[in-house]
Amino acid sequence: MSNITLYGYWRSSAAYRVRIALNLKGLEYQQKSVHLVKNGGEQHASDFKSLNPSQLVPVLVDGDMQLNQSLAIADYLDEAYPTVLLTPLDRQRRYLVKALAQDIAVDIHPLNNLRVLQYLTGELSVEESDKSNWYRHWITLGFEALEQKLARTKGIYCVGNEVSLVDVCLVPQVYNAERFNVDLSRFPVIRELTASLRELPAFIDAAPENQPDAVLS
Amino acid sequence: MSNITLYGYWRSSAAYRVRIALNLKGLEYQQKSVHLVKNGGEQHASDFKSLNPSQLVPVLVDGDMQLNQSLAIADYLDEAYPTVLLTPLDRQRRYLVKALAQDIAVDIHPLNNLRVLQYLTGELSVEESDKSNWYRHWITLGFEALEQKLARTKGIYCVGNEVSLVDVCLVPQVYNAERFNVDLSRFPVIRELTASLRELPAFIDAAPENQPDAVLS
The missing domain is CATH 1.20.1050.10 (Glutathione S-transferase Yfyf (Class Pi); Chain A, domain 2)
Structure with missing residues (x-):
């Protein structure tokens, strides 16, 4: 059972990148939707701000790792789950x-x-x-x-x-x-x-x- | 004798990052200035475009490595010259x-x-x-x-x-x-x-x- 949660939004292309990365590695994950438009943008709500003060998606939570920035997340996934690598070894x-x-x-x-x-x-x-x-x-x-x-x-x-x-x-x-x-x-x-x-x-x-x-x- | 050349510009903050990184690692390097304003911007000249079609500085050349994007360059320097690390091991x-x-x-x-x-x-x-x-x-x-x-x-x-x-x-x-x-x-x-x-x-x-x-x- 996976412990990975992705805070994202269907149309966020940074979240879209992370979804592709997780799928390529065959990782199960939960999605939590942060609606970027409704109610002035749920990324500005205090709940989400405590997760990422930058008020931007995506945020990935994996056990004790909590991480924003899609490229940092991709690097982390390559290190933690190296069966499929997004950045080649050469x-x-x-x-x-x-x-x-x-x-x-x-x-x-x-x-x-x-x-x-x-x-x-x-x-x-x-x-x-x-x-x-x-x-x-x-x-x-x-x-x-x-x-x-x-x-x-x-x-x-x-x-x-x-x-x-x-x-x-x-x-x-x-x-x-x-x-x-x-x-x-x-x-x-x-x-x-x-x-x-x-x-x-x-x-x-x-x-x-x-x-x-x-x-x- | 170092083989590193940095194509940059004094006021480019992405080039400024790379200069700091090189200095922190104690690496000697040559600078080639790409004037971002003069003559409509030297980054748009054919010489530089062949080095980086994106027409942006910095570009780092180190032997057979030729690389744009300051964060990619920082990662490369950490791998090639790990005596001082910009990204910690933990x-x-x-x-x-x-x-x-x-x-x-x-x-x-x-x-x-x-x-x-x-x-x-x-x-x-x-x-x-x-x-x-x-x-x-x-x-x-x-x-x-x-x-x-x-x-x-x-x-x-x-x-x-x-x-x-x-x-x-x-x-x-x-x-x-x-x-x-x-x-x-x-x-x-x-x-x-x-x-x-x-x-x-x-x-x-x-x-x-x-x-x-x-x-x-």
């Missing part, structure tokens, strides 16, 4: 994987987080159309570099023929891109890799629409 | 350090990067004063959470009495905060830790104003 490949994952998780994703979009349309009175352009701009810029890098590193998956942390970060980022109608026609490598990854049960089971807290209109 | 502490470092490097810093500020005042026609408020907002929000977390984890330094990756990320972020006149009076823990860290030679030597490419007015 040194060249390992740091290639880490850097590519961060190209997504550091350079693209934080700019399009919910709180950032709320600040744009709130404090800065940015129009909805300009907000969407902002969203698309950072994904497109990041994908232009990523497309070139992945063209060199790819096998069946982003880095060779084993699923890695790059794949774990890529699929949620493509999900966001599609949500905001980013033109992906210029990124054939990214599209091809994503199509392969989306056939894997670990990715299917982690998809936002397959979560218990999903609200599909 | 598991609880290690993931605490990783998550806190990412609270800065993922949740705060990417929102205030040069290209983001340029997009705000360019494409979105945001006023200079609103740009400064944006800058301060993300640091203040991040520091509010960090102040609470560090109050629990600190010794002389951010996590206990050994310098770690959290310290490596904190000092450059405080440098940015001061540059944009963020009110730090509400963050006594952060101020106290920063004051201790700034006494260490590794941090002094890595400071922006002490770099060969610094332009001080």
Whole structure:
């Protein structure tokens, strides 16, 4: 019986990464949904703030480990549950994987987080159309570099023929891109890799629409 | 004779982190300055783009390793040069350090990067004063959470009495905060830790104003 609890939200792409990671490792886990919009955002409630003062999901609890930040969680899971590794043992490949994952998780994703979009349309009175352009701009810029890098590193998956942390970060980022109608026609490598990854049960089971807290209109 | 080359810029806080890390480990390195503003930004020149298509500093070259992303570089340095460790061996502490470092490097810093500020005042026609408020907002929000977390984890330094990756990320972020006149009076823990860290030679030597490419007015 697993002792792992994931505090997340169906549409949070950082939580989506952790779900994929847990699934790839075949780990059972409980999900606790933190609704990022309802009641002004449950991540701001005192219960959740005591778990993570940063008021952001995901948080993973595993026995006496309590951890935020999806990439730190992925590293922890690799150490605690190494049967399937998200970061390869070979040194060249390992740091290639880490850097590519961060190209997504550091350079693209934080700019399009919910709180950032709320600040744009709130404090800065940015129009909805300009907000969407902002969203698309950072994904497109990041994908232009990523497309070139992945063209060199790819096998069946982003880095060779084993699923890695790059794949774990890529699929949620493509999900966001599609949500905001980013033109992906210029990124054939990214599209091809994503199509392969989306056939894997670990990715299917982690998809936002397959979560218990999903609200599909 | 060291074989390490760091492509950076005096004011880039991600490069600043890597300089601190290299200094803490006592590693000699060559610096190549990539001027982020001159000629529309040297990071966009074809020479640098072939090194990192993401057109962002830092990039570290060490023999046959060529690596972008400051946190990936820090992990690499810990593996290749483990005499001084940025992430502690104890598991609880290690993931605490990783998550806190990412609270800065993922949740705060990417929102205030040069290209983001340029997009705000360019494409979105945001006023200079609103740009400064944006800058301060993300640091203040991040520091509010960090102040609470560090109050629990600190010794002389951010996590206990050994310098770690959290310290490596904190000092450059405080440098940015001061540059944009963020009110730090509400963050006594952060101020106290920063004051201790700034006494260490590794941090002094890595400071922006002490770099060969610094332009001080």
